[in-house]
Amino acid sequence: MxxxxxxxxxxxxxxxxxxxxxxxxxxxxxxxxxxxxxxxxxxxxxxxxxxxxxxxxxxxxxxxxxxxxxxxxxxxxxxxxxxxxxxxxxxxxxxxxxxxxxxKESHLPDDGPLEALGTAPDDVELQYLKERYGADFNAAFREALGALEPRARTLLRMHLVDGMGTARIAEAYGVDRSSVKRWLATAREWLLDQTRVRFAARVGVSVPELDSLLVQLRSQLDLSIQRLMSRNPGAP
CATH class of the missing domain: 1.10.1740 (Rna Polymerase Sigma Factor; Chain: A)
Incomplete structure (x- = not known):
């Protein structure tokens, strides 16, 4: 039968x-x-x-x-x-x-880029930056992250949340590792630039502490991206 x-x-x-x-x-x-x-x-x-x-x-x-x-x-x-x-x-x-x-997560007060860094008791400057500009800066970063084009967002998720190496990502996309590294670097720089633009639009372009804020963001950019994205990883 x-x-x-x-x-x-x-x-x-x-x-x-x-x-x-x-x-x-x-x-x-x-x-x-x-x-x-x-x-x-x-x-x-x-x-x-x-x-x-x-x-x-x-x-x-x-x-x-x-x-x-x-x-x-x-x-x-x-x-x-x-x-x-x-x-x-x-x-x-x-x-x-x-x-x-x-x-849809529009309010993440504890997961912004400045909160990704601990503040030492004697780090008066960082404590001041957090208190004075933390909410606006974190919001600008979240907006920039949400505005990433789909491929860049997917690549960052694969690399930082799923822990995929550049070789594995390259195989998935059918390209060489250098292309993946270039895409990731471009995505990171775009995020930094867009955070600057969006923060300036919120509080004014003449904020003297902006460069210090961007230095702080760059120093833990991957951690900040990972924390925000991993809130809803959608993993099976």
């Missing part, structure tokens, strides 16, 4: 997943052509906007299709007990909802 169609479909999905884990180009192309559009359609049905869907899917690809050192790609965890599209869809939805929730 022939096996039920549903079993055959799941077996085919299992074979596809294993081939993707091996890095088979044909399997990866099939995943992109057959499975990813189904996942994207599911996100759209849940009212996830295109930008968030793109970001969620890119994080999904990096987490599930790229090996981490000697650890195989996480798509190997798929056991074929349901459609591959459904298995990936739930992860993509969790990622998307995490990203959306992150952007």
């Amino acid at each position: 022939a096996k039920p169609l549903e079993t055959e479909v799941h077996a085919a999905d299992l074979e596809l997943a294993r081939a993707c884990a091996r890095g088979d180009a044909t399997a990866l192309a099939t995943l992109e052509e057959r499975i990813i559009p189904q996942v994207r359609a599911a996100l759209k049905r849940r009212d996830v906007d295109d930008t968030t869907a793109d970001e969620a899917l890119q994080v999904l690809r990096a987490r599930f299709l790229v090996a981490e050192g000697t650890v195989p790609p996480r798509i190997m965890e798929y056991a074929g007990r349901g459609p591959l599209s459904a298995w990936l869809r739930m992860t993509a939805l969790r990622l998307a909802w995490g990203l959306l929730n992150e952007r």
Whole structure:
């Protein structure tokens, strides 16, 4: 007696997943052509906007299709007990909802860049900067972070929140490590520049302490990004 169609479909999905884990180009192309559009359609049905869907899917690809050192790609965890599209869809939805929730967080008084640094009792200048400009500076930084273009935000999330090295990210994007390093550096500089612009718009361009504030921000920029983004990581 022939096996039920549903079993055959799941077996085919299992074979596809294993081939993707091996890095088979044909399997990866099939995943992109057959499975990813189904996942994207599911996100759209849940009212996830295109930008968030793109970001969620890119994080999904990096987490599930790229090996981490000697650890195989996480798509190997798929056991074929349901459609591959459904298995990936739930992860993509969790990622998307995490990203959306992150952007809705408009009041984060304890997680701004100045709060990422402890203040020594004798550090009078930093204590003054926190008390005088902390709220405006933190708000300017959060606005700049929220305004990052999708690829830059995704790259920073992969690198700083998910802990992915530049080699792994490069493999996920199909580029060399130097490109990833350049993208990350550009994203960081854009954040610093936009924080300056937005802070100046809030309190005035002639604030003499602005350079000191930017020095403080640069010194713990990655930590500040990590703290804000990790509030809603959307991890499966």
